[in-house]
Amino acid sequence: MVLPAAAVSDLACRRDPSGRLEVLGPNGTPVASLGTNDWETRFFGRPLGGLTIAAGPAADLGPAAWREAVRLLTREAGPYDLVQVHLDVQHHQLAPALEEAGFRLADTRITFVTHVGRDHSIRHEPRAGAVRLARETDLAALGDLTRQGLTNNPVFHSRYKDPAYFTPEEGDRWFMAWVKNDLADPASLVAVWEVDGRPVGFFGYARRGEREGWPYYRGTLLAIEPAWQGKRGQLAMDAYLYGQMPSPEFWVENVTQLTNIPTFRNYLASGKRLDRIELTFFRRRPA
DSSP states (O other), X not given: OOOOOOOGGGOEEEEOTTXXXXXXXXXXXXXXXXXXXXXXXXXXXXXEEEEEEOHHHHHHHOHHHHHHHHHHHHTTOTTOSEEEEEEEGGGGGGHHHHHHTTOEEEEEEEEEEEEEEGGGSOOOOOXXXXXXXXXXXXXXXXXXXXXXXXXXXXXXOOGGGOTTTOOHHHHHHHHHHHHHHHHHOTTOEEEEEEETTEEEEEEEEEEEEEETTEEEEEEEEEEEOGGGTTSSHXXXXXXXXXXXXXXXXXXXXXXXXXXXHHHHHHHHHTTOOEEEEEEEEEEEOOO
């Protein structure tokens, strides 16, 4: 059944208990909300906001009411230097209203979510060297790999490297924070790929609660020296970490960008299941 498009007058605004501003549709269902991204605001030392879209209810509004919902929220975006929003490509028809309100495409996300049985996962070996668990003493080496493979690599794209939104120093701090957090977190697992006794790549999983009674892990950073890319190192590190998981079954979430074709192919080759593709937009505070 096709629902009639909502009228602009059917929309309402309210603050939820956390202080986020919500726009409600005709039946009182939230269609989108705006609030502070607390962790990013603290990390970068400037106010960063997040727009969250309930894509199904938002699409049901119709173009005119959805455009008004975005206008109502961005009217309150003045305190934020940047506002970020992720939009599932299944609802790409919502993008024009975001662009009219000043949002610009900054990045993409492809997310894989896979249920894995540790004893039934595919084993891969690198074409050279060996894989081991990371140690705290690896921090400097992993930092060098992060800069070579990510922050200083012109082929690797990330919104946190975009000079329109972040300085090089901010981007470097962002990626290094992931490395430090992974090594310091006892629930995280980080694999290091060594060749001739020297780290040439690393990859990590961080524990993120549970799903259907099994541990849920999110892939964090993957960095490999350019000279050693394409030699099965990513597949080998991924499979190695599966074998280190403390539970016989678990979930893994892996995220990459549309532009990162080698990693995308490796995820498919290792049996990961595509969950969603999203577009990431940023809106700068008007001058």
